Amino acid sequence: MNIQLFFAWVLFIGGISLALISAAQMPVSGATWPDTLPVYILVLTMGLLGSLWIRQLNSSSQQTQTNLSTASEIDNNADKVVSLQHIRHLFQQLQQDLIHLQAINDRQILQAEFEKLEANYLLHIIASRTVLKNHLAQAQSALLLNQLAQGERLFNRLVSANIDGHAAEVQRLFPQLIELVKQWQEVLK
Amino acid sequence: MRDKTKRPTIYREFTLAAVLLGLLQGVLLNVAFVYIALKLGFSIGGSSIASILGYVFLRLVLGKGTIVENNINQTIASGINSTGTGVVFVLPAVFLLSQQNSIPFLPLLIAGLGGAVLGVILIIPLRKQLIEQDRLRFPTGVAVAAIIRTGPAGLHKAKLLGIGFLIASSWKLLLLSGWLSMPGLIDLEFEELHFDFGVLPAYVAPMLSLSLLNFAAGMLSGRAGLPFFIGGLLAWWIISPATVSLGWIPAELSGVAQTDYIYGEILRPLGIGVLIGAALIEVVLNYPSIKQAIHALAAATQHQTGLDREELPVGVLIIGAIAALLFFFFALWSTPGIALWQALLAALLGTLWMGLAGLIVAEATGLTDVSPISGMALISITMMMLLLNGNLLAAMMVTIGVAIAIGQSADMMQDLKTGFMVGSRPFWQQVAQLATSWIGVLVAFATLYVLWHSGAGGAHGFGEGTSLPAPQASALTEVINAVQTHSIPTEKFILGALVGIVLGFAPIAGLGILGGLAMYLPFSITLGYGLGCLTQMWVVRRKGLAFAEHQLVPLAAGLIIGEALTGVGAAIYALAMT
Numbered sequence: 171m172n173i174q175l176f177f178a179w180v181l182f183i184g185g186i187s188l189a190l191i192s193a194a195q196m197p198v199s200g201a202t203w204p205d206t207l208p209v210y211i212l213v214l215t216m217g218l219l220g221s222l223w224i225r226q227l228n229s230s231s232q233q234t235q236t237n238l239s240t241a242s243e244i245d246n247n248a249d250k251v252v253s254l255q256h257i258r259h260l261f262q263q264l265q266q267d268l269i270h271l272q273a274i275n276d277r278q279i280l281q282a283e284f285e286k287l288e289a290n291y292l293l294h295i296i297a298s299r300t301v302l303k304n305h306l307a308q309a310q311s312a313l314l315l316n317q318l319a320q321g322e323r324l325f326n327r328l329v330s331a332n333i334d335g336h337a338a339e340v341q342r343l344f345p346q347l348i349e350l351v352k353q354w355q356e357v358l359k
Numbered sequence: 360m361r362d363k364t365k366r367p368t369i370y371r372e373f374t375l376a377a378v379l380l381g382l383l384q385g386v387l388l389n390v391a392f393v394y395i396a397l398k399l400g401f402s403i404g405g406s407s408i409a410s411i412l413g414y415v416f417l418r419l420v421l422g423k424g425t426i427v428e429n430n431i432n433q434t435i436a437s438g439i440n441s442t443g444t445g446v447v448f449v450l451p452a453v454f455l456l457s458q459q460n461s462i463p464f465l466p467l468l469i470a471g472l473g474g475a476v477l478g479v480i481l482i483i484p485l486r487k488q489l490i491e492q493d494r495l496r497f498p499t500g501v502a503v504a505a506i507i508r509t510g511p512a513g514l515h516k517a518k519l520l521g522i523g524f525l526i527a528s529s530w531k532l533l534l535l536s537g538w539l540s541m542p543g544l545i546d547l548e549f550e551e552l553h554f555d556f557g558v559l560p561a562y563v564a565p566m567l568s569l570s571l572l573n574f575a576a577g578m579l580s581g582r583a584g585l586p587f588f589i590g591g592l593l594a595w596w597i598i599s600p601a602t603v604s605l606g607w608i609p610a611e612l613s614g615v616a617q618t619d620y621i622y623g624e625i626l627r628p629l630g631i632g633v634l635i636g637a638a639l640i641e642v643v644l645n646y647p648s649i650k651q652a653i654h655a656l657a658a659a660t661q662h663q664t665g666l667d668r669e670e671l672p673v674g675v676l677i678i679g680a681i682a683a684l685l686f687f688f689f690a691l692w693s694t695p696g697i698a699l700w701q702a703l704l705a706a707l708l709g710t711l712w713m714g715l716a717g718l719i720v721a722e723a724t725g726l727t728d729v730s731p732i733s734g735m736a737l738i739s740i741t742m743m744m745l746l747l748n749g750n751l752l753a754a755m756m757v758t759i760g761v762a763i764a765i766g767q768s769a770d771m772m773q774d775l776k777t778g779f780m781v782g783s784r785p786f787w788q789q790v791a792q793l794a795t796s797w798i799g800v801l802v803a804f805a806t807l808y809v810l811w812h813s814g815a816g817g818a819h820g821f822g823e824g825t826s827l828p829a830p831q832a833s834a835l836t837e838v839i840n841a842v843q844t845h846s847i848p849t850e851k852f853i854l855g856a857l858v859g860i861v862l863g864f865a866p867i868a869g870l871g872i873l874g875g876l877a878m879y880l881p882f883s884i885t886l887g888y889g890l891g892c893l894t895q896m897w898v899v900r901r902k903g904l905a906f907a908e909h910q911l912v913p914l915a916a917g918l919i920i921g922e923a924l925t926g927v928g929a930a931i932y933a934l935a936m937t
Binding site for chain 2: 182185186190193194195196197202203204214217218221222224285288289293296297299312315319322323324325326328334336338339
């Protein structure tokens with residue numbers, strides 16, 4: 171953690187804690203506010219400044235990372251680029267695996283394959299949401315996260331239909347899910 | 360096993376069997392839990408019971424039930440049941456405060472029906488934000504999804520669920536038996552373990568909830584629940600000792616009385632304020648993504664038709680909201696002493712407050728499984744008494760609408776989370792809850808009406824001095840007295856709300872809501888929950904995320920269901936014995 175961020179957190183946590191302590195005093199009889207109100211205002215302002223400072227530091231750090239990612243040149247940002255590439259790769263692999271699974275009719279085998287898909291792709295995709303948020307504008311990331319959630323729910327329905335032994339629903343859902351995974355890749359292009 | 364070739368091509372989801380079973384279970388659970396709440400002072404969610412019975416009836420008896428069909432049954436049953444929770448919190452207080460023949464039953468009923476519809480309608484547009492983008496955990500929703508799926512899904516998860524169930528059930532029975540009673544160390548009335556070691560003062564001594572349900576809710580939340588734990592530490596290890604050492608606590612108080620004062624007069628009101636401030640600022644800061652989520656919802660409803668529809672059309676939501684708002688307005692206008700402008704203003708403000716309070720309760724439930732309904736009802740009654748010149752009846756009308764609505768909002772989100780996890784269509788769940796939850800208002804009103812008139816002389820069938828003491832109503836009556844005598848800690852609400860707003864600016868999702876909730880709840884709950892969070896984080900670190908999802912989730916689900924069902928069974932047994 172850089173020193174500025176450390177101080178910003180100290181300011182925020184200290185300000186909030188002191189504000190809550192000063193708010194805890196009861197007003198004296200006949201008064202509306204506690205005597206500590208001026209202290210409360212001061213330390214709450216400290217907390218607010220700390221919070222805004224953290225936001226500003228985080229936002230400039232993300233901006234730097236986004237610029238560097240676009241350039242794809244700087245080593246210290248390589249992990250983010252790799253993460254994004256990794257997500258694209260996961261999407262491609264998931265699409266391929268889903269296409270192969272379409273041909274399987276055995277419920278038990280499909281169930282085992284679904285568990286592998288979940289462990290190998292879906293949990294990683296869910297875990298990499300922060301990387302997606304950092305690399306896209308808020309509205310765009312919201313759109314992609316909505317699409318990812320739609321795909322996740324469709325996958326959950328696929329698993330449920332397979333557990334229920336409803337082959338017709340399973341076959342109906344596969345093309346829809348594959349199409350959605352294609353759409354995810356389009357958004358990331 | 361049936362021949363696969365004979366299976367129908369339509370995957371059963373919104374079926375007559377699921378709807379009828381949901382209605383039947385919802386009505387029965389509503390009546391039973393209203394009675395239990397009058398007796399014991401708390402109500403219980405019925406999702407887990409409904410899903411287990413749904414599995415037995417739809418799959419084992421009818422032989423053709425599906426996972427998503429059971430989700431519809433459970434959505435309807437819990438929707439009808441949860442309206443009872445809101446009604447039983449407020450309506451008994453109206454009976455106790457009013458003269459026998461002067462209760463305007465119809466306007467209260469209309470306000471309640473408006474609340475049931477509005478609670479569902481106001482929260483539906485936030486489904487994408489809370490479930491898909493924020494990915495709130497909703498521990499009970501996850502547990503119910505595990506039950507719905509575990510039956511037919513496989514032996515291993517069923518075993519884990521069963522083990523969790525047995526552990527929690529046995530532990531709960533052990534607590535109820537009284538064998539563990541150790542004065543000074545284990546308090547069985549509140550199911551808490553006290554660690555004062557004979558030296559620590561009560562206002563700072565750690566207390567651990569012995570509820571495995573609480574621990575399991577923390578296990579399902581993991582790292583996301585940590586601010587709740589830290590909020591508890593801040594409240595009890597920093598604010599609490601600070602108030603004592605600064606001499607802000609009346610000198611005549613000591614021991615438990617001192618702790619009760621700190622909790623009741625300082626931490627709880629500040630916590631309610633923080634919750635409200637944090638929810639307000641979250642709506643403002645998340646406006647772009649909420650807007651995007653609502654656009655996505657509108658787009659989804661435009662491009663999809665008929666059986667493929669994913670979401671309830673926005674037009675239906677708007678028409679429903681206007682209709683419910685009119686219900687609310689006419690209920691208020693028909694109250695003696697309320698002018699037209701007051702009825703209009705109270706209906707509008709009441710609806711706005713319903714939306715915000717619904718969001719607070721849905722988020723709190725999503726993050727921790729705890730819903731601060733009583734705190735929200737307290738704010739409602741305070742606000743409305745001030746706005747309506749102390750007209751108690753009109754204020755109670757809004758409060759009953761709000762209490763029902765926020766219960767519905769939390770329940771709808773919980774059920775939509777379960778639906779998300781089993782792949783149900785949100786559209787059918789939304790239709791199911793919207794079309795049936797109002798029935799719960801009628802059932803709860805009728806139950807309370809009958810019970811009240813079953814008393815000696817045709818009245819006072821519940822309340823102090825009867826076999827149904829209605830503790831929640833007594834607590835609300837005390838709050839009303841405090842409002843009437845102007846002893847409500849308004850300054851704590853306001854100062855807490857400003858802290859909530861600042862917390863909302865922090866780049867940690869849900870920090871304000873979790874922090875406020877941690878101050879609002881006893882220390883034992885936050886500590887037990889925090890241990891659950893730390894356990895999940897330790898397991899993820901040692902064994903990985905996949906292991907936690909496949910092993911910990913069914914085990915935690917079993918712990919939640921085991922304690923809940925044993926608690927219900929014990930309550931019914933206690934009633935039968937009396």
